[in-house]
Amino acid sequence: MLELVFITPLIGIFVILITPRDNIARLWRRALDWSLLTLTMTILLWASFDGEGNLQGMMKLKWISSIEPIFGAAPIAIDGISLFFIILTALLTPICILISWNSIRFLIKEFLLCLLFMEVLLIGVFSIFDIVGFYILFEGVLIPMFLIIGIWGSREEKIQAAYYFFFYTFIGSVFMLLAIFTLYSHAGSTDYQALCSLTLEKELQYFIFLGFFLSLAIKIPKMPFHIWLPQAHVEAPVAGSVILAGVLLKLGGYGFIRFSWPLLPDASEYFAPLIQTLSLLAVIYGSLTTCRQVDLKRIIAYSSVAHMGLVTLGLFSHTAQGLVGAVFLMLGHGLVSSALFIGVTLLYERFHTRLVRYYRGVAVTMPLFATLLLILVLANASIPLSSNFIGEFLSLLAAFEYSVIEGVLASLGVVLSAGYSIYLYNRVCFGAPSKYLYFFRDLNRREFYTLVPLILLIFLMGVFPFSVIDVVKGSIIYQEWVSV
Template sequence: MELWIGMISPWIGGIMIGMSKRSGRKGIISSGIVWIIMTRELVKRMREERLVENRMENIGYEIGVDGMSIGFMWLSSVLISVSIISEYKKEKGSQEQLLIMEGILMEVFSVRDIIGFYISYEGVLIPMIMMVGRGGSRERRIRAVYMLIIYTLVGSMIMLMGIIVMYVSVGSSGYEVLMNVEYKEEIGEWLWWSIMISMMIKMPLIPCHVWLPEVHAEAPTVGSVMLAGIMLKMGGYGMLRIGIGMLSEESVYNSPVIYTMSVISGIYGGMSTISQIDWKKIIAYSSIVHMGMVGVGMYSMRREGYSGSIMMMISHGIISSGMFMVVGMMYERYKTRVIKYYGGMEEGMPIMSRIMWMLCMGNMGVPMTSGYVSEMWIMWGIMSVSKEIGVMMSISMILTVVYTIWMYNRVYKGSKKEYIGKEMDISRREYNSISPLVVIMIIMGVKPSIWSEVW
């Protein structure tokens, strides 16, 4: 019953906001209910190994929560809760979109049917497109929307054909049935590619990444939080749930493809990040680097690699969302994201600079942060398979340290630029929205064994 309450609470909250003039409190309550439910389910998973299933008997609709899905559902509820807090005094349209997205995301990560997964997987795009198209801050936002639609549509159509073939071949779309099916070599290979192309675009891995920096640059802050924090993780979740879970033999055979794309994403993505001048694009390209690490961890086919990749996705969702929120706060004050206009902000904005520095430490993988734990697990998993790939991925980790320190120093250290007027440190509302992310990042880094027991 709790899972169903978590599924419908965002929809009820969105309807209530649409019918009322004052929206903030209802949005916070609705998202808070989901967060409490998902936290309780997460604690249950920590205490006992089990799969929670709920079936709607009349229509055969089934949802379930296992160790992997509850982590992503919890991440979604946390990020949408803090996003609604940050949007408390803004127009209610953004909060409605957030709650609609939360309801769809709960279905993405809990539905136990591949057709239901596809429908909800694509349904998330609707509120995302509205966020970018209506809430974007620059003139190129319509171009960004088209790029988002075209890239994801191409991958989705190919994946839909694969899902149809799976259903026709097996006669069922349930996860439990599809996980125990062996396909002929030619069919299995085609099915793997049909699923994985969509997931590669959604993560994204290079060369399927072109749309991501453009959409991030044009999206409002809350849109970037949803994109980096949750939507990219849907690609990783699909790789684990469908690619490796249902097409395991094909995944082992094609693992060199993922290794190659992941290594390129890590090294080329890191070098591209260093060359950016837009603050948001720096964090966007950083996401590509981290998703390269995720790909390597998953396809190491080791328990440490699996745990590290899931930990990395949740950790990156927390850290990158916090960094995007800081960039949004700075943009609201100074109306620019170009790095060269900033400098010496630490003296006038001490609290915000400390928060950003802690997030940067998590992004670099400093010990006692979630980034460190996830990177070490991934490296442990891949080094047991191929030391050469491990060495190449360590280069991307070094590049991450370089561009993260470079970004922070350019903004907060040095002398103050003449372009900056009066400095305004973080407000109480901004602090309340971003501080939970920093706390979660540290807890995940200090006590990683709790999380590894979940998935």
């Protein structure tokens, strides 16, 4: 089943390539059909998953046969952690196609190819168990996202934002490459399972961990490596913002789960206080900075910095509930932030401004949109029964177990998130209709069907969390056993 998940978007890419450029409607329909088929394959993959923690669907990808003794046969497999990130990727791709249907007006064929190619790379990142293969796919994602921001961005600063995104993340990944070379020089292999059984000296672990940390911290992003994120979000088209917030920011957290505990346990324990401190700064500083933003996209971008701070807080608490909470929060944040970016883009498409000062009284003229936005704002503030509530609750529980002071400080992020979320909704939707806004139009069917699946999943995960938690917990227990 895993090979079908890979093959389906590749066939979709081929179909788009042979589709005439001038037949725009057919291009959109075929891209949507193949992305929905990929989503179907991922759901069937979940149905075939037996719920155990071990790797499943193992197959060998022979990609550099001339040097196969080194890394010529990269293992491809899934576990309970990678499974849900693959499903999240497959879910957001057709949503990106739907929401971009009328907003992308040139080079449509190239845009759809970038989306499907990025989907293939992301599925590969979450399923490959070879560190060189992971690095290549991890960096390969930069190319289509760089093109999406730089070509189809919304404003004149899009080129600068694209280079910000590319160089910040690429330069950080050089340190990861050095760490991978060091691991290979001591293990003689790049196979992930072989490296899990390797015992390294503490000083060497510290050096390797710093290499991985610099790369993954930029990707999350952590303070003070977050400068590129608001600029990239503001300039990216809606599809770029959705993929960036929904999946790409999760690559950092996923990398920490894969490499910190199983490969470098002593270094993870040694650097935990530093990372916990940076996480607390991200939660508090990110939330306070969000409160003073005036651009709708920047508000959501800085709130992502705060939420991802809670993710690393849970990860480096070194408890099972912290790891489960971090994974759950990443999945929930991927849904909530993606839906919020879609919502603010729908406003921008109607009124051509993202400045909050020009909005007021949207609930009077766009009641359907205002209702859905209220649900998303409350989910972003982690109300009970939402996916964010489960993830933040488990992460804060792990923080309190690590240190009571840390737990109290981290809890400020929950209070502040409720403050800036409700304050944003109050400014945009309540009051008399703004004199600056004309030609109000509520959501059409395409826009409504784009947002509703995300909202349903947000609350399905909150009401039935153990459908995800049990699978993730099994993989975490297995991963800890492997690293012993």
